[in-house]
Amino acid sequence: MxxxxxxxxxxxxxxxxxxxxFDGDLDQYVLYLTFLLAELAETMNAEAGAVRPARGMNALSVSEITGIPRESARRKLLLLAANGYLHRDEEGLFTLGDRYGLDAFFSELKPLFWDAVRLPR
Structure with missing residues (x-):
């Protein structure tokens, strides 16, 4: 216990x-996490020799993945792009930005890993 x-x-x-x-908005984090996990999957596929060109996602796709209503997802994706967390290309597709990458993500979650919370025996 x-x-x-x-x-x-x-x-x-x-x-x-x-x-x-994320300015008090955990939905933005959930949206961002979708792109971070896609990037992680691409990295793992590349290491396994399955190199695929990076693809962006639109607001509808991200909305369906996360369960966040499309219009809310679209507004929040635009905010994430404006703040450098995502990039938006000329076709309106979003990809991971440079502001907060895998290293920062795992560093922020480090307190949840076993070594940080295990009780002394």
């Missing part, structure tokens, strides 16, 4: 930090 209490404390502190990073 103490483990879950401790982990829950780390989870809430992590979500508070992430929420602040």
């Amino acid at each position: 103490r483990f879950f209490y401790r982990w829950g404390g780390h989870l809430s502190a992590t979500l508070i930090r992430i929420r602040a990073r």
Whole structure:
């Protein structure tokens, strides 16, 4: 029980930090996470020898993936692009930006990993 209490404390502190990073909007983080995971999948495929050209996603696709209504997703994707988290190409497709990459993502989640929350024996 103490483990879950401790982990829950780390989870809430992590979500508070992430929420602040995304202007108090965790939906923006969920949208951004969709692109981050797509980038991670592309990296893993490339390491396995399955190189594919990077593809962007439109607001409708991201809306369907996340369950966030399309118009809300579109507005938030534009905000993420304006803040450098995403890029938007001339066709209106979004791809991962340079502002907050995999290293920063995992660093921010580090308090949730086993070594950070395990109880001493």
